Amino acid sequence: MLDGINVLDFTRVLAGPLCTMMLGDLGANVIKIERPRSGDDTRAWGPPFDARGESAYYLSVNRNKKSVAADLRDPGDRVLITGLLDRADVVVDNFRRGMLERLGLSPASVLATHPSLVWCTITGFGPDSDRPGYDYVVQAECGWMAITGAQSGDPMKVGVALADVVAGKDAAVAILAALVDRFRTGRGQHVTVSLAQSATAALVNVAQSALVTGEEARRWGNAHPNLVPYELFQARDRSMVVAVGNDAQWRACALALGRADLADDARFATNAGRVAHREELVAAMRSWLATRPAAEWLDALERAQVPCGVVKSVLEALHDANSSALTGVAPSVPGTVRFPPPRLDEHGAEIRRQGWDVFMREANGK
DSSP: OOTTOEEEEEOOSSHHHHHHHHHHHTTOEEEEEEOTTTOSGGGGOOSOBOTTSOBHHHHTTOOSOEEEEOOTTSHHHHHHHHHHHHTOSEEEEOOOTTHHHHTTOOHHHHHHHOTTOEEEEEESSOTTOOOOOOHHHHHHHTTTGGGSSOTTSOOOOOSSOHHHHHHHHHHHHHHHHHHHHHHHHSOOEEEEEEHHHHHHHTTHHHHHHHHHHOSOOOOOTTSOSSOSSEEEEEOSSSEEEEEOOSHHHHHHHHHHTTOHHHHTOGGGSSHHHHHHTHHHHHHHHHHHHTTSOHHHHHHHHHHTTOOEEEOOOHHHHHHTSOEETTTEEOOSSSOOOOSOOOOTTTTHHHHHHHTTHHHHHHHTTO
């Protein structure tokens, strides 16, 4: 869908590379500009490393790109960058504030001479902040850790660097919207996405509940603040979840479990009643579900069309997924994996010689 769109990628670590990988998955031509010698920080973020010495972290978000090592302070490399900018449709960066200006490559100055260019800057805490953007800090400061973890335990971060992931996806959305606007008007623009704003917006219903009530959100562990039963249970052999979203599902759930007494109990007939009597209902389900293997419960619940599932390990979750130790998990958008993550400066000589034409040759199978 983005065939022919040229993306110049000045990003590193996770949010930016995820954004540009998504654009590459959608067919864009992505050239990743990396620091000479060390490259993207995540190349050293291991173990684990694959047989080629590439870190798993780097491999996870850098497929469908070409790599060229360039020093933005070097006059010769600046000529290269200028040439690439002349044919770029999109630039993505996550430099600290003022860095590009000091190098004479500010988005404003580049856009003045390339008015159709779409430039996206990804920051940690907004364009006016000098704070580095690290997912862990953002999760702490944007409310995520306060609502994650056991009710009586410490605040916990999410197991994935999800603030980075959400910001990277937000950046891809912003870029696509700016490209649509450019197709309509012929004008590009500078868009900015921050990890902090993306993380705060991602609080969605939790934020709205706090705004409506004026009360602090609390940690619920594996339970749901507004729905019951909607949490983790222990079957006889493994952990499973039941996620009842409405009253009809609740009745179907109780009957599928062989508990007509719970289905007919007026206290539990509505979600508001189930929330009010959470402890009694959950205790009854816990003791009952512990009597049989998870597979038996899932079979009964799925036949009744009640949302449920077992808790899988990462390798279990990947077993039936389209995934690769080299190119990662298949695109979550309607895209394709065209080539693996590049080695540092793998395409440097080729790009210095032919620029964006390296992609045309690959598209033509040469």
